[in-house]
Amino acid sequence: MKKIKVGIIFGGKSAEHEVSLQSAKNVFDAIDREKYEPVLIGIDKTGRWLLGASDHYLLNVDDPGQISLNIVRNPITFAPESNGEICSVEGQLDNGAIDVAFPILHGPMGEDGTVQGFLRLANVPFVGAGVLGSAIGMDKDVMKRLLRDAGIPIGKFLVLTDGERIPRFSEVASVLGAPFFVKPANMGSSVGVSKVHDEASYLAAVELAFSFDVKILLEEFIDGREIECAVLGNRDPLASVIGEIKPSHDFYSYDAKYLDEKGAVLEIPAVLPAGVAEQAQDLAIRTFKALSAEGLGRIDMFLKANGEILVNEINTIPGFTKISMYPKLWEASGISYPELIDKLIILAIERFEKEKRLKTSFL
Structure with a gap:
C-alpha cells in the first residue's frame, strides 16, 4: 500500500516558535510509519520554509528553553493549485507532493488562518480548523x-487597541475587580500574559501585552x-x-x-x-x-x-x-x-x- 505523505509544518514566525518545535517532534516520533511518510517542513523565525531531513532537523532537542530549528536546509514553497507539489526556491527538487498537511504552528502566522488560507490556495488538505475557525x-x-x-457563559473582559487612551487601573478594577489579567488578543501559550494586582504592575503589563499585539484584552480573574x-x-x-x-x-x-x-x-x-x-x-x-x-x-x-x-x-x-x-x-x-x-x-x-x-x- 502506498504511504500517505504528511507534511508536518512547524516552527513559524511567532513567539510560540519553540513550543511548535516541541510539538512537531512528538508528532513526528509518534506517527504511524506503516501508513504515513512524514515530510518535515520547518518555518524559521524570518518566515522561510525549509525542507528538513529526518535526522538533525532540530537542535538542543532535550532542552525546551534552547530548542531550535536546524536552518541548514533547502528553502521551499508551494504554488497556488500545486496540489502539494513542493517547489525549491534555489533549485530543482525530486521530492514529489505531500498528500496532506499537518500544521503544528502555534500563534500568529500559523494558527490564525494565514497558513490555512495558503494551503487552501495550494489545494492541499490540512489538519485542523479552516481559515474562519482558525482566525476566530x-x-x-x-x-x-x-x-x-x-x-x-464567559467572564467579563475589556478590549484596548494600540493608540487609544489607556484607562486607569482604578477604572479597570471597577469593572473587572482586582486582580485581573492583561494579555495580547492574538497570542497563545500565555505569552505576554500578566496577572495584575495593583497600580504599580498595571502599566508594565499593558506595555508587555502591546509588544506582542496591537489589540489586548483585560480579563477578570475567575x-x-x-x-x-x-x-x-x-x-x-x-x-x-x-x-x-x-x-x-x-x-x-x-x-x-x-x-x-x-x-x-x-x-x-x-x-x-x-x-x-x-x-x-x-x-x-x-x-x-x-x-x-x-x-x-x-x-x-x-x-x-x-x-x-x-x-x-x-x-x-x-x-x-x-x-x-x-x-x-x-x-x-x-x-x-x-x-x-x-x-x-x-x-x-x-x-x-x-x-x-x-x-x-x-x-
Whole structure:
C-alpha cells in the first residue's frame, strides 16, 4: 500500500516558535510509519520554509528553553493549485507532493488562518480548523464576543487597541475587580500574559501585552478550578474526558506549560461533582461549533465553587508536547497518540473531499 505523505509544518514566525518545535517532534516520533511518510517542513523565525531531513532537523532537542530549528536546509514553497507539489526556491527538487498537511504552528502566522488560507490556495488538505475557525480561535476579542452571542457563559473582559487612551487601573478594577489579567488578543501559550494586582504592575503589563499585539484584552480573574476538554471531529465532534490543571505557579504561565515539568499537576480525568463532567463536555462541544472549529480543539474552562462553568477560550492547534493536555486527554479517553494523529489526518482528508464536490461555477 502506498504511504500517505504528511507534511508536518512547524516552527513559524511567532513567539510560540519553540513550543511548535516541541510539538512537531512528538508528532513526528509518534506517527504511524506503516501508513504515513512524514515530510518535515520547518518555518524559521524570518518566515522561510525549509525542507528538513529526518535526522538533525532540530537542535538542543532535550532542552525546551534552547530548542531550535536546524536552518541548514533547502528553502521551499508551494504554488497556488500545486496540489502539494513542493517547489525549491534555489533549485530543482525530486521530492514529489505531500498528500496532506499537518500544521503544528502555534500563534500568529500559523494558527490564525494565514497558513490555512495558503494551503487552501495550494489545494492541499490540512489538519485542523479552516481559515474562519482558525482566525476566530486566535483573536480572543472576536472569540469571546461570538461566545457571548451564542449564550455560552464567559467572564467579563475589556478590549484596548494600540493608540487609544489607556484607562486607569482604578477604572479597570471597577469593572473587572482586582486582580485581573492583561494579555495580547492574538497570542497563545500565555505569552505576554500578566496577572495584575495593583497600580504599580498595571502599566508594565499593558506595555508587555502591546509588544506582542496591537489589540489586548483585560480579563477578570475567575476564582475557580481550571478544567479542559479536548474535542475531535468535524460536523459531529466528540468530547474527551475532562482534565484539571493545578498550577504550582501564580497562574498557568508559559514556563509552567513548557519549561517546568513541575509547573503544574495535570489531573486526568479530573475529580468532579456528579454531572459536572457532562456539563463541561456539552459546553466544549457547543463552543467548538459556535466558533466554526474543525478537526481538533482544546476548550479551556473555569469551574467556580458554586458549580458554574465559564468558558475561557478555544485553542485550535493545542500543544502536542510531552506534557500537553490535548493528547493526554485523548489517551485517557482511549485513543493513543498514534491513533489520534491518524484520526486527525482522516478528518482532514474527509473534509477536503467533501469541499471538492462543491460547485465553483454557476454556469
